[in-house]
Amino acid sequence: MTIDDLLKQQPLTTISEGDTSREISQVFCCDLLSVAMSKAPADCAWVTVMGNVNTLAVASLTDAACVVLAEGTVLDEAVIEQAKVQGLTVLATGEPVFDTALAIHQQLNA
Amino acid sequence: MSEQTGTSGVELKYMVSPDDFTRAGEASSKVKNILKQMGISPDVIRKVSIAMYEGEINMVIHAHGGDITVTITPEEIRMVLRDDGPGIPDVEKAMKAGYSTAPEQVRALGFGAGMGLPNMQNYTDEMKVETEIGVGTTITMSVHIEG
Ligand SMILES: Nc1ncnc2c1ncn2[C@@H]1O[C@H](COP(=O)(O)OP(=O)(O)OP(=O)(O)O)[C@@H](O)[C@H]1O
Ligand SMILES: [Mg+2]
Numbered sequence: 001m002t003i004d005d006l007l008k009q010q011p012l013t014t015i016s017e018g019d020t021s022r023e024i025s026q027v028f029c030c031d032l033l034s035v036a037m038s039k040a041p042a043d044c045a046w047v048t049v050m051g052n053v054n055t056l057a058v059a060s061l062t063d064a065a066c067v068v069l070a071e072g073t074v075l076d077e078a079v080i081e082q083a084k085v086q087g088l089t090v091l092a093t094g095e096p097v098f099d100t101a102l103a104i105h106q107q108l109n110a
Numbered sequence: 111m112s113e114q115t116g117t118s119g120v121e122l123k124y125m126v127s128p129d130d131f132t133r134a135g136e137a138s139s140k141v142k143n144i145l146k147q148m149g150i151s152p153d154v155i156r157k158v159s160i161a162m163y164e165g166e167i168n169m170v171i172h173a174h175g176g177d178i179t180v181t182i183t184p185e186e187i188r189m190v191l192r193d194d195g196p197g198i199p200d201v202e203k204a205m206k207a208g209y210s211t212a213p214e215q216v217r218a219l220g221f222g223a224g225m226g227l228p229n230m231q232n233y234t235d236e237m238k239v240e241t242e243i244g245v246g247t248t249i250t251m252s253v254h255i256e257g
């Protein structure tokens with residue numbers, strides 16, 4: 001399943017668009033950056049409420065496929081700009097972390 | 111930043127600016143890209159990325175920045191992270207998973223799980239912490255390249 005497939009089925013807003021043909025391996029949830037740093041699987045869809053520049057750094061270093069900001073988390077303009085420069089896909093939703101992750105998981109395993 | 115290729119391998123040097131969270135992680139990202147270009151295995155790149163990012167962030171959060179020297183040889187990737195921050199009073203305690211003195215405003219950014227030093231330990235083959243109160247901390251880590 002690619003990010004494009006995800007966007008077709010889930011009501012997610014695109015904040016920053018990277019390579020949306022990228023495959024998603026699995027869903028990962030965590031807000032503590034040093035835990036995410038060691039545990040986020042490569043090519044994951046990382047669902048988090050932690051929306052700052054450090055999220056981008058961790059996503060890029062762990063090779064996450066995309067970041068999904070849940071619970072209405074917003075990014076500063078400068079951070080959005082940086083995500084675009086990095087070519088990182090950042091999506092957003094007002095839904096809770098669990099519901100968002102579950103929906104992506106179900107689509108992955110459908 | 112400087113990059114040098116010699117007979118002893120490639121040496122990369124980075125300055126880590128103090129209290130600049132917007133740039134923290136920059137050195138680690140650069141090193142990751144260079145290792146990728148060199149064709150280093152993804153497993154080694156992952157270990158180096160984790161260890162160096164945690165060390166780099168600690169230099170920003172807990173010290174006043176510093177410098178990082180990365181040496182790449184066919185056998186290993188060696189990282190030396192040097193800061194002239196406050197030093198670590200009890201290294202054994204600091205190395206414990208969950209131990210953190212991160213201030214509230216830093217925790218609000220997602221730091222402070224107390225997992226940085228344990229990650230650095232777990233994802234490297236060698237790690238040495240030299241620290242002196244009021245003088246600074248130097249952490250030397252090495253990730254071996256198999257085969
Ligand atoms: N370079 C440093 N200079 C001074 N103290 C440090 C340094 N690095 C770590 N420490 C001390 O060791 C503690 C543990 O560090 P560690 O990286 O494991 O956790 P943390 O940075 O507090 O949280 P996390 O890394 O999980 O976001 C820190 O809270 C700090 O007290
Ligand atoms: Mg840390």
